Amino acid sequence: xxxxxxxxxxxxxxxxxxxxxxxxxxxxxxxxxxxxxxxxxxxxxxxxxxxxxxxxxxxxxxxxxxxxxxxxxxxxxxxxxxxxxxxxxxxxxxxxxxxxxxxxxxxxxxxxxxxxxxxxxxxxxxxxxxxxxxxxxxxxxxxxxxxxxxxxxxxxxxxxx
Numbered sequence: 001x002x003x004x005x006x007x008x009x010x011x012x013x014x015x016x017x018x019x020x021x022x023x024x025x026x027x028x029x030x031x032x033x034x035x036x037x038x039x040x041x042x043x044x045x046x047x048x049x050x051x052x053x054x055x056x057x058x059x060x061x062x063x064x065x066x067x068x069x070x071x072x073x074x075x076x077x078x079x080x081x082x083x084x085x086x087x088x089x090x091x092x093x094x095x096x097x098x099x100x101x102x103x104x105x106x107x108x109x110x111x112x113x114x115x116x117x118x119x120x121x122x123x124x125x126x127x128x129x130x131x132x133x134x135x136x137x138x139x140x141x142x143x144x145x146x147x148x149x150x151x152x153x154x155x156x157x158x159x160x161x
Contacts (some may be wrong), residue, residue: 003066006080013044017067021056021149022047024138028112033151052153053130056138057088059147064088066147075155077122088148093121103135107148112136116150119158127158 007013022043025033033054034046047054053072057063068076068083076083076091089097096119107113116133133152140146 003084004081007044007048007069009045012042013048014067015042015044017056018042018044018047020138020140020146021054021067023141024146025112025134025136025149025151027139028136029114029134052151053155054149054151055083055088055091056149057147059145062087062089063147065091067149075122075128076120077124077126082123091120093119093127104148107135107137116152120155128155129158130155 002011003014005011022033025031034043034050048069050069051071053075054067054069055065055072056067058066065083065086065088068078068080073080073083078086089101092099099118103113103116103118112134113136114132114134116135117129117131118133119127119129121127130152131154133150133154135148135150138146138149
């Protein structure tokens, strides 16, 4: 996947990566990430245009995001090119990074969790709380670890005082 180019018709909405995310999610959780009833719409396009958030990061020592669907880009108030150069730890405010580190360690050892809640921050500085998030290890068909991903559809903006 050439992560420097946003998902679009020409690159089939990063179909291969979308399939990896969906297949890995299903293997670990036993659930489907997407409803499979859309006719003539690729899995990549379905995932990119989904109404819920999906993000993933790679395996770097300081993991960097390598995917965000449209809903994630809107929520984090970023363009694709900004998001895929962001270390994933920076999606949480510094005071919440210890919590995020514990989460990532739990996912690494258990494969996934499906009850994560936490505070994230958008590019503008707006804070939002996510709840009922599923975070999972991205594992390919050969069992190789390819990073981690998260999905959620519950979030609320936090009022600034």
